[in-house]
Amino acid sequence: MTDDIRALTARLANEPSSLAFLELGEALRRRGQLEAAYKVVRGGLSRYPGLADAHDLLGRILGDQGDLAGAFDAWADALRFDPMQSGALKGIGFLYFRAGNVDAALEHLQRAADIDPDDESIAQALARVRAAARAAPAGRPEPAEDTSAPAQVTAAPTEEGAAATSLFASPENGDQGMMLVDGNGLRLSGNLRSPSNEDVGDRVAAELAGVSKEASRTTKLLGLGAWVAIAVESPEGNLFLVAPTPNTLLLTMRDPSLPMARLGLIAERAAREARAWLGVQE
């Protein structure tokens, strides 16, 4: 055991509630003691479940262990608690790159660079991804061996997407659907199919009329600020609702096996596409 790890271990033993677990976990990770690092960070997260930096570190450890789906979930958790967590954005950008989704990789890395312009590792990662994109004329480098986690969340953020007649025309947008509706419950774009494969888009759009106002009223009157999202779990599927603009509502529906945090990321990304499609300047 090196001196720094010994010192950090002693510090954590003396002050179990301190944040020394972050330093200790990172030191162990850098030494390749991944199992020990994992246990330290898990222990820290049990005390600080909402600490984005701890989720980011867990993502790096899981990534080093080759558990890319787990790493993705950890980074998604980090972003849920702190959308400006540049380490998590970099990590997810890396996973997208491995999955062959250069556009999404560049977007996440660029966001990380905007937040943390002095981090050279982010600038280098951006340069690498841009170089790889130039080397592959189709813009899609060959995916690495394990693409399961990030491939599920690709939302096809193409430049052409904004001009397409259907906002969610991309096949990557899932098997059950994504739909943009206006405040009157009319479908603007997208499709929705029930678990039995029935087209239920218009029916659901009509039911969603007023949900945004109801959510807004609820959070405002209860002192919770503006509403951000509604996550709905059901045995047959999970729904995630966000409002890309004050007058529209975006519904994303997926199989319940997809973690809600990941569904939230898909919805967040789709909302940005929706705003672009609607011509809203961000």
Place this chain on the structure above:
Amino acid sequence: MSPTNAVLERVTRVPGVRGSLLISATDGLVVAERLMDGIDGRAIAALAANLIQRLVRATAGAGMRIPTFVHLRGNTGSVLAAPGRNDLVLVALAGVDANLGLARVEMLDAVDRLA
């Protein structure tokens, strides 16, 4: 302490949860509550019931059963709801720093026990 109050106590003990209540989904009335001072249970019940009813209709329209859990996230906190049997919904009000994962587990467990 009654079983209902014991359930509300467990949910309210989750870090960051400001209170919990059992409401009737149809009429938005409070059945039982355990809330911090200054929080109006009747307002939460009425607002949550309206929202849940809309979402129940939307999920039904999508060919799905009644939601098992709903999370309305605001800028500075959340409303969590776990619909149960007999028209009852367990609702919790949580701060932005709340342990939402633990709150969800406690609420789903509680709804099962109340059934």
